[in-house]
Amino acid sequence: MNDVIRAVNEMELPEEGVIFPEASPVLATPGAFLGGVAISSAIIGAYELGRQAG
Secondary structure, eight states: OHHHHHHHHHOOOOTTOOOOTTOOOOOSHHHHHHHHHHHHHHHHHHHHHHHHHO
8 A cells, every 4th residue: 555655646747637538427326326325215114114013
């Protein structure tokens, strides 16, 4: 890990930052987020049903 930090610290970056023109946007992020929300909701719903039944 120290080697990675050392390499990053030694990099020369232009003042405006680094631009990656060929990078594609992350299109799966909204779907992954909504999937996580759906799974969390299902787990909470199951937990609540278990509490009411017990």
